[in-house]
Amino acid sequence: METAALELPVLCCAPLASPTITEDEAHATAEVFKALSDPHRVRIINLLATAAEPVCVCDINAAIDLSQPTISFHLKKLAAAGLLTREKRGTWAYYSIDRAAMKRLGSVVQMTKGT
Secondary structure (H helix, E strand, C coil): CHHHHHCCHHHHCCCCCCCCCCHHHHHHHHHHHHHCCCHHHHHHHHHHHCCCCCEEHHHHHHHCCCCHHHHHHHHHHHHHCCCEEEEEECCEEEEEECHHHHHHHHHHHCCCCCC
16 A cells, blocks of 8 residues: 555546456545545535635635634645645635546546546
8 A cells, every 4th residue: 555655545546437446546545535525525625616716725714614723624634635736825825626636536436437
């Protein structure tokens, strides 16, 4: 499992309909699903997916009724899975969806072989 630990989990995911899936790929795929397994994280993804530009952490905090440290915890989990990008602007952090990662994630759950 060393390889999966060195890369973002979303980069190592294999389509679930693949003829075979390695232990590393299964672990990486599970990590991405774990990152999405919390309703607050799903709401954060939704907020960022519908935003026209990167969203300030302060705006995420205002939109989702959680404390700032809890929001930061969830953002860290999503970023560690490779689903978000983070940009520092002065004292604020701005987050956005990693569109390429979401495309790869879409191919993971595609149930047609070879796509």
